[in-house]
Amino acid sequence: MRFDLTLALADRPGHLVKALEPIAKNGGNIISIIHEREKPAEGYVPVFLVVDFPSKHHLRMTISDLKGLGVTIIKSEEIHETTRVPVILIGRMDLKRLVETKVENVRITSFEVSAPTSEEACVKLDLEVPVDSVDRVLDELKRLSKEENAILISPV
Amino acid sequence: MKALIVGFGFIGRALIGAFHEKSDVIRRIDEDFRVIGVSNSKGYAYDEKGLGLEKLLGIGELSKYSKGWHAEGSSIELLEESGCDLMIEATPTSMIDGEPGLTFIRHALSRGVHVVTPNKGPLVVAFKELSLLAEKNHCEFLYEGTVCGAVPIFSLVRECLQGDKVLRISGILNGTTNYILSRMYFEGTSFQLALKEAQERGITERDPSYDVDGIDAACKVLILANALMKRDARFDDIEKVGIRGVTQEAISLARKSNFAIKLIGTIDRSLEVAPKLVPINHPLCVHGTLNAIHLQTDLAKEITLVGYGAGKETVSAVLNDVLTVLNKTNCQ
Numbered sequence: 001m002r003f004d005l006t007l008a009l010a011d012r013p014g015h016l017v018k019a020l021e022p023i024a025k026n027g028g029n030i031i032s033i034i035h036e037r038e039k040p041a042e043g044y045v046p047v048f049l050v051v052d053f054p055s056k057h058h059l060r061m062t063i064s065d066l067k068g069l070g071v072t073i074i075k076s077e078e079i080h081e082t083t084r085v086p087v088i089l090i091g092r093m094d095l096k097r098l099v100e101t102k103v104e105n106v107r108i109t110s111f112e113v114s115a116p117t118s119e120e121a122c123v124k125l126d127l128e129v130p131v132d133s134v135d136r137v138l139d140e141l142k143r144l145s146k147e148e149n150a151i152l153i154s155p156v
Numbered sequence: 157m158k159a160l161i162v163g164f165g166f167i168g169r170a171l172i173g174a175f176h177e178k179s180d181v182i183r184r185i186d187e188d189f190r191v192i193g194v195s196n197s198k199g200y201a202y203d204e205k206g207l208g209l210e211k212l213l214g215i216g217e218l219s220k221y222s223k224g225w226h227a228e229g230s231s232i233e234l235l236e237e238s239g240c241d242l243m244i245e246a247t248p249t250s251m252i253d254g255e256p257g258l259t260f261i262r263h264a265l266s267r268g269v270h271v272v273t274p275n276k277g278p279l280v281v282a283f284k285e286l287s288l289l290a291e292k293n294h295c296e297f298l299y300e301g302t303v304c305g306a307v308p309i310f311s312l313v314r315e316c317l318q319g320d321k322v323l324r325i326s327g328i329l330n331g332t333t334n335y336i337l338s339r340m341y342f343e344g345t346s347f348q349l350a351l352k353e354a355q356e357r358g359i360t361e362r363d364p365s366y367d368v369d370g371i372d373a374a375c376k377v378l379i380l381a382n383a384l385m386k387r388d389a390r391f392d393d394i395e396k397v398g399i400r401g402v403t404q405e406a407i408s409l410a411r412k413s414n415f416a417i418k419l420i421g422t423i424d425r426s427l428e429v430a431p432k433l434v435p436i437n438h439p440l441c442v443h444g445t446l447n448a449i450h451l452q453t454d455l456a457k458e459i460t461l462v463g464y465g466a467g468k469e470t471v472s473a474v475l476n477d478v479l480t481v482l483n484k485t486n487c488q
Contacts, residue, residue: 086413086433090406114405122405124413135425151401153410156326156420156432156440 006075022065080130091150163246245273254281274301298477306469320453331445332367338443369398370429377421
């Protein structure tokens with residue numbers, strides 16, 4: 001699992017190395033690290049990390065160890081690999097309901113409604129969906145389109 | 157080998173033409189191959205020494221085959237009394253009960269007669285029963301022409317992907333809906349107008365709802381799922397959405413983003429026929445009356461076959477099945 005970690009380190013020699021030790025100890029694999037020494041704020045410098053951990057538990061252990069060392073955690077978030085999923089819906093549906101339907105970790109990146117020449121509305125949505133949630137999201141959209149008596153046209 | 161052809165319609169006649177045209181290919185495998193009987197609903201023509209293929213091609217009605225014509229003789233009677241080795245079943249398709257083909261195929265396989273058929277109906281209704289019957293009686297049961305006409309999907313998997321596991325199948329399994337959606341895509345016509353054009357060209361089923369409501373494609377999904385993925389599925393297991401509701405606006409919206417809309421049959425977690433967005437550079441994005449099947453397997457990964465799914469090209473599949481039976485029985 002991939003995580004975005006932002007730490008605030010005291011701007012003193014050796015603190016970065018010390019902060020990296022708990023990550024290695026808990027099975028973390030550092031994918032990238034940005035250490036912005038030129039931008040200290042009140043004696044602290046931000047360090048931006050992307051780290052692969054075997055599980056959320058390993059991340060929690062790391063955070064606990066870092067706190068024990070006096071390191072401030074500014075951000076710790078899982079990074080979801082996403083894919084673009086375009087869909088078209090045809091029918092007399094409630095567009096507001098469609099847009100307001102929240103599916104976890106799904107973002108509507110674009111929304112296009114055709115100028116209807118027939119009674120059926122036609123909407124194209126571009127969704128940003130975590131790769132491992134595509135089937136679940138499409139199932140949810142299928143359920144919704146059935147309820148709205150609309151036709152869902154999903155990617156092949 | 158002595159063969160019977162049950163059904164003297166479009167495919168039956170085209171097959172007789174192919175037997176005549178490719179007689180050298182057939183004789184290289186089996187010098188003694190002959191068609192000893194042809195039947196239809198009105199009777200049968202029978203000659204133990206082999207019917208004249210040219211003569212059959214020259215008559216409009218089977219009853220005009222004067223020598224050996226048995227008016228009101230049944231196909232079952234012909235099957236039982238002719239001592240044939242192979243039956244080619246090419247009667248009209250019924251998706252409801254598979255008849256009359258189902259009875260003929262059951263009867264032939266029970267007697268240990270090899271069967272070749274391009275008739276979907278019997279496979280939709282009783283695929284498992286017929287396959288087990290063939291296995292029990294040690295005979296070949298081949299049906300290449302049932303799905304996507306001339307596209308050799310079953311032969312490919314049977315002969316060339318013997319060690320592969322088929323994980324997913326998707327495809328354009330109905331040429332009529334592809335023609336309609338292609339007209340809407342390229343010419344900007346409405347669904348109704350494109351359907352009318354397809355009917356005028358004679359490429360729809362007698363009842364066009366079989367095409368446009370996804371019933372024909374669903375039958376093929378069922379046959380593919382049962383034959384290539386051992387699913388033991390039934391027709392009602394397939395979710396079906398046809399193309400009646402696909403509007404010109406939807407096609408235009410898709411096109412603006414480099415997608416076409418195609419009616420796709422899918423065998424994956426579930427069995428489904430539905431309109432889908434297909435990227436224009438995807439191997440399944442073929443137009444006109446073409447069919448296409450995309451296979452995903454564990455070893456070969458992805459393979460796509462494209463070809464004509466109906467009409468006279470189907471005879472290629474039936475002829476190849478007959479040659480396969482001849483080759484297999486010659487090797488035994």
